[in-house]
Amino acid sequence: MSVDAKARYAQSHEYARQEGDLVVVGISDHAQDELGDIVFVELKEAGKKLEKGQVFGTIESVKAASDLYMPLSGSIAEVNAGLQADPALVNREPYSGGWMIKIKPDAVKDLEALLDAKAYASLVGEE
């Protein structure tokens, strides 16, 4: 399973990658593999303000449904509308085409509280 070296990771397998003012959020390659074929993604709307740990959406695979958690506090700036028609993008391109939301973070330095790529790789390597 691949790990995006430019991202940081929550214990719940969401990744957060800084791009300019915004932070791109999705789920890791490990997470999409565990879930299996993704068939549905529901995301809260742009403009929504959420705290770290709050639910920003739901992801459903053939076998299970799972909540998605904000890796850091902020407001949703953009939502990947392409996931409605093609939820399998999350399986195929978890770090690129399968991105879920872009957050305007309350504080960029909140990223430091997340695991770096190496620490996350160890976490999932051990599972």
Add this chain to the structure above:
Amino acid sequence: MAPFADYDMPISYPTGALEEHGITRRSVGLFDIDHMGQFEISGPSAESFVSRMVSARISDLRVPMSRYSLLLNEEGCVLDDLFVYRLPESWWIVVNASNREADLAWFKSKATADIKIDDRSDETYMIAVQGPRAIELLDAVATKPVSAAERFDWCRTEIGGVPILFGRTGYTGEDGGELFFPAEKALFLWEYLLKKGSEAGIETKAIGLAARDSLRFEAGMPLHGHEISPSINALEAGFKWACDFKKEFIGKAALEAIAARGPARKLVGLEVSGGVPREAYQVAEPQGRVVGRCVAGMFCPSVKKYAANAFVESALATPGTALKVIIRGQPKDATVVKRPLYIPAYRR
């Protein structure tokens, strides 16, 4: 891998559930269905015995015909669904794995002294070969072509030196059949079919339980424990067509009483938006009153819809009725639709 009726079976292979579903709809899927049970019933009064036990008409079955039927209890509820094959000297009954022992006990409990019931399950292996190219693949490797058997007919042939009883039936909505053969040849035949498919340039893959479920679901076929069960009667599940009310069969009187007053609930298809409906999710009226429950639900890869099968109050069972399915605490829009979502090959 997951436990299924005391067997260890794969939910999906590395191919993945959605792709396995797609392969079966466009080419050939192989299904290891050995867990199913087979009984052979013979004796002077075997025909009238089998006719009393199962719901469907069988007295008109001649060699080489077979027919789908239900096995009902005295309440008209479904102990199992099964296939009845008319063999030259006996009746070949194919039942679900989870009900094999109960079914055998039920048949034996009702049999008169002249009836012989042999459990052939352990010595018989079963592989299903399903898909639009299934017959093409099997004809390429069989000594006698299986295409000679019409839908629901059986024939005997040989593949890779293994004697096969082939039934042109299936649980996917595609053409193809189910192969019955000696259990010791299982691994050989499985690998032989995969190899021959590859050599012939016919995309052939092993299919797991998740895809099996989405295939049968789209095609409107029931899964015991969901759309049919010992607490569900044949009429509310929509199986009047599988019951021959012109003959005597166990459960007939109960069904006639249910028919006279009308079933209180009915099995419907629901098309849902905003999430994936699943087994046990509640169905409600838009105003909130709970009116039913889903027995199965999923994303349907071929028709590209989110759908469920649910029992709802009969008055709400008309296609077009607007309802809600409660998905993880949220009511989501649902509409009653006609089943099946995907028209099986033999009905096109």
